[in-house]
Amino acid sequence: MLSILQYPDPRLFRKAETVLEVTNQVREIVLHMAETMYKSAGIGLAATQVNIQKRIVVIDISEAKNNLLVLINPKIIWNSNKSKTFQEGCLSIPGIYEKVTRPESIFCKALDNNGHEYEFNAEGILSVCVQHEIDHLEGTVFLDHLSKLKRNRIENKLKKIATHSSLS
């Protein structure tokens, strides 16, 4: 299992590089990322979060955790003007859940595990998840979507948690 960087680790703010070829090494990363996501009970994980600066995302929003989506070099081609608000959390920012407003539906393309390009529509939780994970590849986190006031409140809360855990 890979270890997940915890906010505000500066490595979370780096922009990931395009995958030039889907090699066995890339497939191995995908495998380890999926394992890490499942063990952490997350529904999505970006390579940035496990300190791999490549544009790789794994997602599984299924109840049975048997529908792994692999997105290599994912790109949002189109997004709806209509937006929707969902409560989001992040494996890199445990314990923080906040409402984030994003485009409701998106049309994307990505490469699969074999390096084949595919396109898909996403709405609902899948749309949220894809956008959240692509943010990670860009070096941003869901907190960047919040108001300054809300953001400050969360930063203070996180600082308090960090102080407490270093004392114990």
Ligand code: NI
């Ligand atoms: Ni996240």
